[in-house]
Amino acid sequence: MLQVCLNGARGPGDSAAVPMSPESLAESAARAVAAGAGEVRVHPRTPCGGTSLSPRVLGPVLSSVRAAVGREVRVTTAAGAEPDAGRRVERIRSWAVLPDLVSVDWHEPRAEEVAAALLERGIAVEAGLWARTDGHERFARSPLAPRVRRVLVKAANPSAGSGAEEASRSFLSGLPFRSGPALPPGVPVLLHGEDAGAWPVLRIARRLGLVARIGLEDTVLLPDGTRARSNAELVAAALAG
Numbered sequence: 001m002l003q004v005c006l007n008g009a010r011g012p013g014d015s016a017a018v019p020m021s022p023e024s025l026a027e028s029a030a031r032a033v034a035a036g037a038g039e040v041r042v043h044p045r046t047p048c049g050g051t052s053l054s055p056r057v058l059g060p061v062l063s064s065v066r067a068a069v070g071r072e073v074r075v076t077t078a079a080g081a082e083p084d085a086g087r088r089v090e091r092i093r094s095w096a097v098l099p100d101l102v103s104v105d106w107h108e109p110r111a112e113e114v115a116a117a118l119l120e121r122g123i124a125v126e127a128g129l130w131a132r133t134d135g136h137e138r139f140a141r142s143p144l145a146p147r148v149r150r151v152l153v154k155a156a157n158p159s160a161g162s163g164a165e166e167a168s169r170s171f172l173s174g175l176p177f178r179s180g181p182a183l184p185p186g187v188p189v190l191l192h193g194e195d196a197g198a199w200p201v202l203r204i205a206r207r208l209g210l211v212a213r214i215g216l217e218d219t220v221l222l223p224d225g226t227r228a229r230s231n232a233e234l235v236a237a238a239l240a241g
Helices: 022-035 054-067 083-096 111-120 135-141 161-172 195-206 231-240
Strands: 003-006 040-041 073-076 101-106 122-132 150-154 189-190 213-215
Touching: 003 022, 003 231, 022 040, 022 054, 022 150, 022 231, 054 073, 083 111, 101 189, 111 122, 135 189, 150 231, 189 195, 189 213, 195 213
Parallel strands: 003 040, 003 213, 040 073, 073 101, 101 122, 122 150, 150 189
Antiparallel strands: none
């Protein structure tokens, strides 16, 4: 399985290819799926370019992307979209159009409360566990751990690409789902890196049989260092190599 992450917090200043509006996100998603992506992750953006969890921003994006790809759409509750956790919970409870799966970064304050609000609405939760944070320790103690649909592991960016595999394997080996009962059997794991780590970690994920992801959220460069012209081009490169 390969996920395409369409935009993240990037904008036109990072790459002219980064989609922003509901229409451009839908078009980018459709092309990425046609290139072979199995699922879509998106950060809804305001007309001014900021990430947002507002129902007035989220709803049109979800509707447009779903209509274009005919499949589930994933989003995130990362603090970058709404720094106040209480406000994040209010946003979740106000959504009229619901995403299919939402990432919750477990190292962020009140992450468990955010996850509980999603589960109360029948929205599947993906637990985001970042290297070099205490998120995995907090997740291991959480009573909500057995209820997540998937775990998303963000590997530490290596100082050099050659260090990515060792760092990723070391982090994975210490996670609770590798050694304890925090998760029921069969819960999938998505492993990804960003920038210098994006391509090395994607290759590690494939070798380990984990879900992988690529897209302009993670990198604007192809494996050979040239700038990607689209999310679809990144997906094609990931599947080709």
